[in-house]
Amino acid sequence: MSKLRALLTVAVLLLLSSGTMSAQALKVTCKDGTKSAGGQGACSSHGGIAAALKATCTDGTLSAGGQGACSGHGGIASKAAVKADAKMAKADVKADAKMAKADVKADAKMAKVDAKADAKMAKIDAKADAKMAKTDAKAAVKSADQDAKGATAMCKDNTYSHAKSAQGMCSGHGGVAKLLTGK
Secondary structure, eight states: OHHHHHHHHHHHHHHHHHHHHHHHHSEEEBTTSOEEEOSTTTTTTTTSBOTTOEEEBTTSOEEEOSTTTTTTTTSBOOHHHHHHHHHHHHHHHHHHHHHHHHHHHHHHHHHHHHHHHHHHHHHHHHHHHHHHHHHHHHHHHHHHHHOOTTOSEEETTSOEEOOSSSTTTTTTTTSEEEEOOOO
């Protein structure tokens, strides 16, 4: 029974000492700006531990440094855990920034596509308007070709020419059928 009690006592002492060793393994900042191993007597010849000392607990909360820091939060987190948490936070920020950049790029691309489509539609509309104007002009010319009033010649396709000179008279209409001298 005494061997069991001695064994339990040693186990408890080892367990308790491992908690203080992890606190001692953590570097602390002294008031003069130097770093020192944590634990009892840390920074004793450097003006003591800096007042702004914060310790990160294993559950992620911050606690004032010193004896008993993070005692109700699972102890002081190891440097590796703190670095891993900082790395994860940095990765999250980087991923968010990348996603925002991709969104901006996609929005710009969509705006460019919309602008291109609008320009294409405007070009098609302008082309249609020009074609319609050309058709209207041809219709006006055709109606003038059918009007004998003021004509200078009758063409072979039974249309009239209003040309002032003989050159070009009834061109495109098979030539002059007869000249009209009366006005």
